[in-house]
Amino acid sequence: MSILNRRLNDPSGQPPEKRPEPPAARPAAPPSAPPPDIGADRYNHLSAQKLRTSGKVAYLRKMLRPKLLKSVEEADTWMRSDADKVTVITERLKSAMEKVSAEKPEFRLSRDEWEELRTAMLDDLIGYGGIQALVEDKTCSEIMVNGPEQIFAELRGKLLETAHVFDDEEHVAWTAQRIVRPLHRTLDRSNPMVDARLPDGSRVHIVMPPSALQGTTISVRKFPEKRLDINDLVNNATVTPEVAEFLEACVKSRLNIVVSGGTGSGKTTLLNVLSGFIPNDERIVTIEDSAELQLAQRHVVRLETAPAMPGTTNLGILTIRDLVRGSLRMRPDRIVVGECRGGEAIDMLQAMNTGHDGSLTTVHSNNPRDCIGRLETLCLMSGVELPIYVIRRQITAAVDMIIQIARIKDGSRKIVQMTEVQGMEGEQVTLQDIFVYKQPGQRSNEPSPLGGGKLEPTGFRPNFYERLEENGFRIGGRIFGAGQGRIGERN
Ligand SMILES: Nc1ncnc2c1ncn2[C@@H]1O[C@H](COP(=O)(O)OP(=O)(O)OP(=O)(O)O)[C@@H](O)[C@H]1O
Ligand SMILES: [Mg+2]
Known part of the structure; x- marks a missing residue:
């Protein structure tokens, strides 16, 4: 047997x-x-x-x-x-x-x-104890331990409860300690939550009781052996081929782009794909909480935040904000920030507004309008005291486009909205959708949550269109849903 x-x-x-x-x-x-x-x-x-x-x-x-x-x-x-x-x-x-x-x-x-x-x-x-078989399995991209009795995993893109278990809470806690100890991190009552990166690049987040009510929880986002590239995203219908070309033109024309999306929606993957379009001769500084980006260019400086030294509460800490500020003295052509989730947003916007055009980041938000709201909140978190309309002006001056990515109901990831940040009307930021993911025959411009749709132009040509042309990209009106022509580099 x-x-x-x-x-x-x-x-x-x-x-x-x-x-x-x-x-x-x-x-x-x-x-x-x-x-x-x-x-x-x-x-x-x-x-x-x-x-x-x-x-x-x-x-x-x-x-x-x-x-x-x-x-x-x-x-x-x-x-x-x-x-x-x-x-x-x-x-x-x-x-x-x-x-x-x-x-x-x-x-x-x-x-x-x-x-x-x-x-x-x-x-x-x-x-890794009860999750070892999932760790070894290449078709598994994410593992979630909700206490000893419940282990979920994303297998070939589907999130499912698995048959694996830990024997008891002590068993989970043993494995959690085995994960954090070699990383020189401490997981105990005084440090009950750890966010860290494993030597293979996988990201792990652990919370222990009493905050974790079902017992120690472990979430592992495995590091993909090869990140998806633009061809993968076209092949699995995350984007249409036309929009893929448009994205390339946008990045090469140094638009400042914010990728917006929920947890696990594919923000980092898309950021990686967009960064892949940055020309080889530009100096790129990447700044991340835990380094996930895999850029093929040669001239890349990779920076990662540092936690406090073991046994201290704040010695040696380097935050995203510290790194963003520091990076400005490194003569970057482009700054790529893995995720803006704190006061660094204000520094990032300032960088975008002061000669670091073509910078890219992600923000955790549910739609482009929310993304603006979230950026405002993050700027306020910086402690810089600016009136809200000044912050909004900074946002509109800095950000050219928001790309919304989502994991839709059939489990696939889709770009569901591409939205130009146009300017201000009074104290409000004006946004204009350029592409929206829709069902066949759908008339409204609300992105569809269902599979079987397509990223469709809304008929509006973005104001930054001329910048693309100035940079050698010939854009016909057709890609935006009007007239003839298509994108292509000028000869
Ligand atoms: N366009 C896509 N098509 C198929 N799979 C994707 C796509 N984008 C991301 N994935 C897969 O989804 C998982 C999550 O992707 P990713 O890390 O990019 O999401 P995220 O939004 O950055 O997550 P988080 O909110 O945790 O930072 C990964 O396993 C990744 O390989
Ligand atoms: Mg991410």
Whole structure:
């Protein structure tokens, strides 16, 4: 019987700590040759029943977990993929089990149980515990642990509850500590929330009880091996080919662009695609909370925020705002800020208004109008005391276009609005939609939340159109829904 099936058939159906005492002794099966690697059923994330550790193995897993390492930090940098470390842990587990089963024969393991325990121990000590199989699976882009009993994942673009579980809260907490310790971050009652980047670039966010009511929560956004490029976005209908060309013209013509969208809507991916259009001879400074952008250009300076030094509350901190201000002294041609979510917005707008045209950023907001409101709020957070109409004037002078991206109801990501920031009318910012994602035959200019639509021109030609032409892009009116012609670089 496969390990997975046996786990599934655990008859108790109880969380491990509540299970009855392990059953009576079985014939010992001391592992001699290296056991075969665990089968593909480990990746059956959507199995109908939860993949619980079987009773006896769960007990041993919990009991031996802290005992196999010389110190709790010993394996912090060991990797699950490192065959030598796998051998070290396997050997230690083997000798620990020899002792255990000599003293308590009821803990002797069958070959399947041994293999289950070995895999579990490797996952806990040099992997990521209950989510290891999801971490290894390339079709999984996001993992969400809502306490020990509930693990969701985004698999091939779909968000689903998986069959994986942790044995108990202590098991989740063990894995959370294993994640943060090598990053020199502290997760404890005085630092109950950690936002960090793993060595492979994946982003992780952890909150522990009492704030996390179901137990420690872990959210992992895996670092894509290859970020989607503009061709991918055209092929999966995030944008139309015409709009892709238009975007290229906008970036090359040094428009200041804000990508707006909700959580996980594809802002960073789109920012990466837009940044990809920046010509090779320009000096780019990227500023991010945790570095996610992958730019192919050569002349790129990558900056990332720094948390406080361990054991201090504020020593060594560098915020996005510090980095944006500092970057102005680095002679950048373009500044790309991963996300504006604080007072740095005012510095970013000032940079956009003072010779760093063509800068790009993202803002967390639900539509272009909200995006303006959000930028205002962020500017106010800077502590700079300016009347609201002055802030609005700064925004309109700085930002040329807002691109709204969304994850729509069918689970796909779409650019749903492209909106020009035109100016002010009285104290209000005037916006003009240029493209809107619509259903066939739809008349209103509200973006559709449903699949099957298309990014359509609204018929309005943006005021920045002439800048595109001045930069050598011949734009016909047709792309905007009027007249003839299409975008193309001038010969
Ligand atoms: N246009 C797209 N088509 C298909 N998948 C996409 C697209 N854009 C992003 N994704 C996928 O969606 C996930 C989230 O993307 P991304 O990190 O760009 O979102 P985000 O809006 O920046 O998220 P957050 O709010 O957490 O910063 C990633 O796994 C990414 O590969
Ligand atoms: Mg992002």
